[in-house]
Amino acid sequence: MGEDDLDAVAELLRALAHPLRLQILHAVRAAELSVGEIEEVTGIGQPGLSQQLAVLRKAELVTSQRTGKQVFYRVDGDRVRVLSGFLDGMAGLAAGTSQPAGHQAEPAPTTKGGAAGFARVLR
Template sequence: MAEPIDRDFDGSAEVLRAVAHPVRLQILCAIKDEPHSVSEIEEATGIAQPGLSQQLAILRKASLVITRRDGKKIYYRVDRDQMLGASDLLDALAGTAFDAHRERPSGRPASSGSAATFARILSRN
């Protein structure tokens, strides 16, 4: 009999829900390479301020973006560790191999992170 699989189903579902929305995907694509202020994101995407703020809040709650305040402006960028975690989960579900100990852009291995960090599927054979 196979041993249980180590997963954070709630955290994984929250991240998948956050990513599975066309407006949020558009935002993530706009901020994937470098941080942008809300006004810059609004200009790049054409998403009006009230809706943009709501979508950014959902991305923050799912820990998919990192924020930095500079005076009155808040800059957003994609949290690449979280995105790699999402990739790890999808790779595992697809049955493709991944290295659970590969180094993240932050320099941390995949096995470290907060409770919100995307679940890694680890079979214990």
């Protein structure tokens, strides 16, 4: 993976690194929603919602479509797959390998333990 590719992945990760943006992505993961619907589902008010949507649009993590006066958003599956592929490769899951040599599978993190549980490093 070249330096330009790594820069692109870093931009995607920066765009994801905010709780409100993750909340928006979660809201539009399964269905296209209007800005009003996103506001209703997430509770994120204006202008904060517009600011966060702009970051997600710039990172191309969401696509938008204008219909009349409404703008509808949905997750851009292709961009998310790029990020997912990178993270799978970092975890040693790319190219059909189940785990890097000498590593045991770790159970999926739960909400208990908060950031400490999420940030656990395997040796």
